[in-house]
Amino acid sequence: MHDSWWIELFGLGSREEENKATSLISNLQHCQMAMAMAMASSSMLSTTCSFSFPSITMCISSYNPNPSRRLALFHLLSGPFAIPQSQSLLFGVKGSELFRVAEANAAENLIQPEQNLFEWVKNDNRRFLHVVYRVGDLDKTIKFYTECLGMKLLRKRDIPEERYTNAFLGYGPEDSNFTVELTYNYGVDKYDIGNGFGHLGVVVEDAAKAVDLIKAKGGKVIKEPGPVKGGSTVTSFIQDPDGYEFELLERGLTSEPLCQVSLRVGDLDRAIIFYQKLNIFPCFYGFQKALGMQLLHRKDNPEHKNTVATMGYGPEDKNTVLELTYNYGITNYDKGNGYGQIAIGTNDVYKSAEAIKLCGGKIIREPGPLPGINTKIAVCLDPDGWKLVCITFPSI
Numbered sequence: 001m002h003d004s005w006w007i008e009l010f011g012l013g014s015r016e017e018e019n020k021a022t023s024l025i026s027n028l029q030h031c032q033m034a035m036a037m038a039m040a041s042s043s044m045l046s047t048t049c050s051f052s053f054p055s056i057t058m059c060i061s062s063y064n065p066n067p068s069r070r071l072a073l074f075h076l077l078s079g080p081f082a083i084p085q086s087q088s089l090l091f092g093v094k095g096s097e098l099f100r101v102a103e104a105n106a107a108e109n110l111i112q113p114e115q116n117l118f119e120w121v122k123n124d125n126r127r128f129l130h131v132v133y134r135v136g137d138l139d140k141t142i143k144f145y146t147e148c149l150g151m152k153l154l155r156k157r158d159i160p161e162e163r164y165t166n167a168f169l170g171y172g173p174e175d176s177n178f179t180v181e182l183t184y185n186y187g188v189d190k191y192d193i194g195n196g197f198g199h200l201g202v203v204v205e206d207a208a209k210a211v212d213l214i215k216a217k218g219g220k221v222i223k224e225p226g227p228v229k230g231g232s233t234v235t236s237f238i239q240d241p242d243g244y245e246f247e248l249l250e251r252g253l254t255s256e257p258l259c260q261v262s263l264r265v266g267d268l269d270r271a272i273i274f275y276q277k278l279n280i281f282p283c284f285y286g287f288q289k290a291l292g293m294q295l296l297h298r299k300d301n302p303e304h305k306n307t308v309a310t311m312g313y314g315p316e317d318k319n320t321v322l323e324l325t326y327n328y329g330i331t332n333y334d335k336g337n338g339y340g341q342i343a344i345g346t347n348d349v350y351k352s353a354e355a356i357k358l359c360g361g362k363i364i365r366e367p368g369p370l371p372g373i374n375t376k377i378a379v380c381l382d383p384d385g386w387k388l389v390c391i392t393f394p395s396i
Contacts, residue, residue: 114358121292121355124347127313128320129391130168130179131200131261132340134191135242138167138184144241145169145180148214149202150257154179163187171257178258178320183340191242194336196386198325199237199245201260207234207250214238225250229303242338255318261342262323265384266331268307271324272298274359274383275311290359291344291388296321305329333384341379341387352390353378 135141145151151169158165163186170179180200204210207225215221222245223237234250249259265271275291293311300307305328312321322342346352349367356378357363365379367390374394381387 117351117355117358120348120351121290124292124352125345126292127345128178128261128322129343129345130170130174130181131342132181132183133197133244134183134185134188134338134340136184136189136191137241138165138182140241141182142167142169144217144219148210148217148219149246151180172255177256180258181340181343191338192334192336193243193338194334196264196333196335196384197244197339198262198264198323199247199260200258201247201249201262201323203251203254203257203259204248205250205253207236207248210248211236211238244338251317256320258320259316260321260323262325263384263386264325264327264330264333265386266326266333267383268309268324268326270383272309272311274361275322275324290356290361293322335385341389343389343391346390346392349376349378349390349392353380356380356390 142153146153146169151171154168154170154174156165156167165184165186167182167184168174168179169182170177211221211225220239221236222239223235225234225236225248227234236248238246238248240246247260247262272295275293276295293313296310296312296316298307298309307326307328309324309326310316310321311324312319353363353367360383362381363378364381364387365377367376367378369376376392378390379387380390
């Protein structure tokens, strides 16, 4: 059974709809682990029939009414992936009957506290706050960012007792815009960036003009301005004084010019499931809502031998997004010691940390207040080992 058969099954026609269906199938395949785990720990099945497609067996069961936890399957009767009852036949049975899971029973699929937690995640007020990385000459980097990239120095703080200095730069106030947090550690003038960090993206009105300025200031241009292959957006790549790459994207004016953080991952589907929030499978809260992001789009680039997924908390023309890149056949990357982490704002770090644990994330700093202040943080690692910091600021 091939992916194209499933696209036909769903009754989809346009290229955009085919891409959605293909992405859906990929997510279905990764639910196999969730189903196996639930089935292994439950005696819920009284009768079962099954059918298969690549890498996953889907079970249709009649439930035993007694167990406290029962496995719900797939609910595909609403939203953009609804299966037309008149078109969806599988082995002589309507697809809608095979996949039906009543919304009224959704509450029985998880222990109530877990269900409540992931409902909270879905409605949490989250956004990207800042990206942190280390530099060898703070003043030189600040000069490059302000003069060449047009950022503003928002604040700077020296912590002599811990032998480091921070500087925050961006295109708007920290309470509304994404920012860069540069860290200078006393006496360290060079860092290994590794090959896992990709780049930061900055929106510019005129890429050629921006590149000319960067050249005039002694900056390094990796890729001259030009349209992306198969598209019309003009882009260019440059390096800052420490070797961190920036992609300049020629677009219209935006409230968030610091638009993108790009990281490389070894398993794109696994990463998407960790970061994403999906509403089409209410039964699999725990595998889909750790970070509560939206999958904005996903594109396979066989000519470059990679696949890219764009994740975020809102449209990318108005919000910073996380770009995850999978390069064919590469499952591990050297993260070096330069790049630090991404910080994400949340209403409650304790609940966020608990959701991340349930979704397979690793907590490396338990949630709690920072010394001397009421700001609370929790630090975790995603499945590829990239660090994320959840932050709750004190109410004003």
